[in-house]
Amino acid sequence: xxxxxxxxxxxxxxxxxxxxxxxxxxxxxxxxxxxxxxxxxxxxxxxxxxxxxxxxxxxxxxxxxxxxxxxxxxxxxxxxxxxxxxxxxxxxxxxxxxxxxxxxxxxxxxxxxxxxxxxxxxxxxxxxxxxxxxxxxxxxxxxxxxxxxxxxxxxxxxxxxxxxxxxxxxxxxxxxxxxxxxxxxx
Amino acid sequence: xxxxxxxxxxxxxxxxxxxxxxxxxxxxxxxxxxxxxxxxxxxxxxxxxxxxxxxxxxxxxxxxxxxxxxxxxxxxxxxxxxxxxxxxxxxxxxxxxxxxxxxxxxxxxxxxxxxxxxxxxxxxxxxxxxxxxxxxxxxxxxxxxxxxxxxxxxxxxxxxxxxxxxxxxxxxxxxxxxxxxxxxxxxxxxxxxxxxxxxxxxxxxxxxxxxxxxxxxxxxxxxxxxxxxxxxxxxxxxxxxxxxxxxxxxxxxxxxxxxxxxxxxxxxxxxxxxxxxxxxxxxxxxxxxxxxxxxxxxxxxxxxxxxxxxxxxxxxxxxxxxxxxxxxxxxxxxxxxxxxxxxxxxxxxxxxxxxxxxxxxxxxxxxxxxxxxxxxxxxxxxxxxxxxxxxxxxxxxxxxxxxxxxxxxxxxxxxxxxxxxxxxxxxxxxxxxxxxxxxxxxxxxxxxxxxxxxxxxxxxxxxxxxxxxxxxxxxxxxxxxxxxxxxxxxxxxxxxxxxxxxxxxxxxxxxxxxxxxxxxxxxxxxxxxxxxxxxxxxxxxxxxxxxxxxxxxxxxxxxxxxxxxxxxxxxxxxxxxxxxxxxxxxxx
Ligand SMILES: Cc1ncc(C[n+]2csc(CCOP(=O)(O)OP(=O)(O)O)c2C)c(N)n1
Ligand SMILES: [Mg+2]
Numbered sequence: 065x066x067x068x069x070x071x072x073x074x075x076x077x078x079x080x081x082x083x084x085x086x087x088x089x090x091x092x093x094x095x096x097x098x099x100x101x102x103x104x105x106x107x108x109x110x111x112x113x114x115x116x117x118x119x120x121x122x123x124x125x126x127x128x129x130x131x132x133x134x135x136x137x138x139x140x141x142x143x144x145x146x147x148x149x150x151x152x153x154x155x156x157x158x159x160x161x162x163x164x165x166x167x168x169x170x171x172x173x174x175x176x177x178x179x180x181x182x183x184x185x186x187x188x189x190x191x192x193x194x195x196x197x198x199x200x201x202x203x204x205x206x207x208x209x210x211x212x213x214x215x216x217x218x219x220x221x222x223x224x225x226x227x228x229x230x231x232x233x234x235x236x237x238x239x240x241x242x243x244x245x246x247x248x249x250x
Numbered sequence: 251x252x253x254x255x256x257x258x259x260x261x262x263x264x265x266x267x268x269x270x271x272x273x274x275x276x277x278x279x280x281x282x283x284x285x286x287x288x289x290x291x292x293x294x295x296x297x298x299x300x301x302x303x304x305x306x307x308x309x310x311x312x313x314x315x316x317x318x319x320x321x322x323x324x325x326x327x328x329x330x331x332x333x334x335x336x337x338x339x340x341x342x343x344x345x346x347x348x349x350x351x352x353x354x355x356x357x358x359x360x361x362x363x364x365x366x367x368x369x370x371x372x373x374x375x376x377x378x379x380x381x382x383x384x385x386x387x388x389x390x391x392x393x394x395x396x397x398x399x400x401x402x403x404x405x406x407x408x409x410x411x412x413x414x415x416x417x418x419x420x421x422x423x424x425x426x427x428x429x430x431x432x433x434x435x436x437x438x439x440x441x442x443x444x445x446x447x448x449x450x451x452x453x454x455x456x457x458x459x460x461x462x463x464x465x466x467x468x469x470x471x472x473x474x475x476x477x478x479x480x481x482x483x484x485x486x487x488x489x490x491x492x493x494x495x496x497x498x499x500x501x502x503x504x505x506x507x508x509x510x511x512x513x514x515x516x517x518x519x520x521x522x523x524x525x526x527x528x529x530x531x532x533x534x535x536x537x538x539x540x541x542x543x544x545x546x547x548x549x550x551x552x553x554x555x556x557x558x559x560x561x562x563x564x565x566x567x568x569x570x571x572x573x574x575x576x577x578x579x580x581x582x583x584x585x586x587x588x589x590x591x592x593x594x595x596x597x598x599x600x601x602x603x604x605x606x607x608x609x610x611x612x613x614x615x616x617x618x619x620x621x622x623x624x625x626x627x628x629x630x631x632x633x634x635x636x637x638x639x640x641x642x643x644x645x646x647x648x649x650x651x652x653x654x655x656x657x658x659x660x661x662x663x664x665x666x667x668x669x670x671x672x673x674x675x676x677x678x679x680x681x682x683x684x685x686x687x688x689x690x691x692x693x694x695x696x697x698x699x700x701x702x703x704x705x706x707x708x709x710x711x712x713x714x715x716x717x718x719x720x721x722x723x724x725x726x727x728x729x730x731x732x733x734x735x736x737x738x739x740x741x742x743x744x745x746x747x748x749x750x751x752x753x754x755x756x757x758x759x760x761x762x763x764x765x766x767x768x769x770x771x772x773x774x775x776x777x778x779x780x781x782x783x784x785x786x787x788x789x790x791x792x793x794x795x796x797x798x799x800x801x802x803x804x805x806x807x808x809x810x811x812x813x814x815x816x817x818x819x820x821x822x823x824x825x826x827x828x829x830x831x832x833x834x835x836x837x838x
């Protein structure tokens with residue numbers, strides 16, 4: 065037996081297995097990343113997440129300052145506290161990144177997402193869908209005799225809940241924007 | 251001609267002008283359709299020397315060798331499509347080892363981008379993950395600003411490679427040239443000064459440490475000569491032991507009193523055990539790479555750690571530290587020294603003496619000893635002789651990747667920074683030969699030796715043509731074991747001696763190969779002839795390919811097998827038979 069406890073000629077053992085298994089709790093964080101609005105910047109940010117094995121739960125991006133040429137990327141990600149810290153450090157050191165804010169730890173923040181739901185059905189189902197939409201303050205933005213398109217804004221959880229209710233009532237299609245978020249107060 | 255008119259120029263001329271303005275004297279490159287306008291400009295001037303390589307990977311490694319041996323950014327120029335894709339390995343290598351490079355690539359004209367044009371490749375897409383930053387310049391009026399920004403980004407903060415992709419029509423079109431002084435280089439301005447509170451905390455750690463160790467890395471070399479000087483001052487003044495990663499060799503002199511030798515997977519016993527047993531670890535410009543830490547969970551379990559790094563993402567990435575200091579090594583070390591002196595230059599001398607006594611015991615193990623032979627050349631012996639015969643010379647060493655690389659790190663001593671160029675993070679076979687040419691171009695009078703393995707060397711051997719053409723008298727010292735030695739070693743130790751494709755068959759006759767290139771070939775297989783052969787290599791005025799036939803089955807020790815902690819080190823062949831169990835148990 066060698067000191068590695070691998071019998072010569074019999075190893076099914078991988079010598080490359082270096083991952084440390086002691087994992088910590090997984091947290092969900094919403095990050096706001098202010099970047100130069102240049103081609104390739106979004107690809108660089110997304111490439112960081114895929115290349116280093118970080119998760120993206122939701123991602124939105126749009127220019128927020130035309131004269132300053134700045135875009136805001138809102139990304140919801142999950143990971144252990146150490147991984148979240150790494151993500152922030154990795155984002156901060158990127159050349160086109162100006163600021164990184166962790167809205168989950170910086171204080172209270174508002175998070176909103178917009179979604180469109182197409183629901184098709186007749187009779188009871190149709191009436192029930194309309195009634196629930198009212199409770200959720202969803203607007204009807206398109207209707208035919210057999211379908212509705214609802215527009216709903218809210219937290220991702222609210223949108224998930226609305227989706228769950230629509231499913232048995234003839235849910236056909238969903239389009240979601242992903243989360244936009246801002247810290248509360250000034 | 252009015253001043254305004256004189257600043258109008260083509261994109262191609264801007265490239266050459268901007269390079270001159272950044273003090274570039276050498277460009278390593280290879281022409282092709284998409285960079286012809288730039289080559290036309292290069293032809294019409296004499297300030298910038300162009301080194302025509304034989305493969306674009308060679309160009310990038312040469313630029314790396316140039317950069318690492320001078321501290322200045324290296325520059326490479328490649329054409330679109332295959333020229334750019336050939337540069338990818340070099341870019342990745344430079345990213346991993348934080349080497350400042352500016353790589354210029356040609357691209358199909360803007361109106362053809364996206365049409366799958368001839369020699370079109372999505373170069374910025376392909377190189378995005380292997381550059382610190384890259385740009386596709388679609389407008390000549392933005393070209394000069396972009397080049398200035400590229401030099402800024404490559405050299406500021408943690409250095410790294412950048413790439414500028416320049417479509418051919420952008421090279422032909424004219425616009426105003428902005429000189430570097432008035433360029434808009436963006437907001438990128440990493441912080442270099444360390445947090446005073448953290449510096450105070452580190453000074454306190456130094457004052458109270460009982461078993462301290464400095465663990466230094468490539469960041470010290472990258473930070474510049476001042477960083478090495480300050481590090482030496484701090485080490486001498488505190489009397490603390492110091493070890494370094496592969497990348498940091500030379501920042502503290504190998505002849506220095508406090509030097510423990512390299513640490514890590516093939517590092518010295520005393521260095522690794524000092525890391526394992528220390529109570530205070532001061533990481534200066536290193537990144538807790540897995541070749542260093544071994545099993546993370548058991549890494550230096552009883553120490554408080556400080557980490558100085560210019561890149562905040564290096565801190566707490568792998569190992570959690572109590573005292574994180576984001577900043578440039580020289581700036582931080584200066585502040586640390588200043589505070590430590592101001593507070594009375596305190597260290598715990600008594601504890602330190604005990605610590606050195608313990609280290610003395612580890613040193614006495616003589617972990618680098620090997621079984622000598624009078625019949626075959628042991629690779630370690632070859633390097634000992636190379637070291638002895640070149641000591642004190644104006645010497646630069648590059649290496650390929652494998653056992654020979656680790657032996658070179660163990661058996662050669664480096665007294666100064668920027669004298670040792672090796673592919674650390676990426677471990678790129680084929681790095682050493684082109685890198686040696688890049689070093690030699692920067693230091694024409696110096697003795698530049700590439701310590702190579704025969705397999706690695708073959709990967710970029712076409713660059714001997716470059717060495718010949720540009721009279722770069724590089725010495726290729728090939729430790730030829732007719733094996734992919736490092737692979738063979740892992741297979742022996744970890745894969746049940748199943749030597750799957752780890753031998754070098756159908757090797758060329760290296761002496762004849764040298765003759766074919768028009769340089770000198772030397773072959774040596776008898777230890778008795780080795781000194782004379784090495785002297786012949788050194789004295790020869792031109793490139794030499796030295797085929798040093800060494801013991802074929804030698805293993806590189808010490809070795810910490812992947813995923814093992816520092817105190818489970820294999821010291822020699824005997825250990826692989828199971829002796830380490832007992833011995834390891836008595837260690838710290
Ligand atoms: C481009 C590349 N391919 C594969 C490897 C994996 N590898 C690491 S060392 C090694 C063997 C190197 O053989 P040689 O150059 O003869 O050096 P030796 O170990 O025999 O000294 C190989 C294949 C690598 N590091 N780089
Ligand atoms: Mg070999």
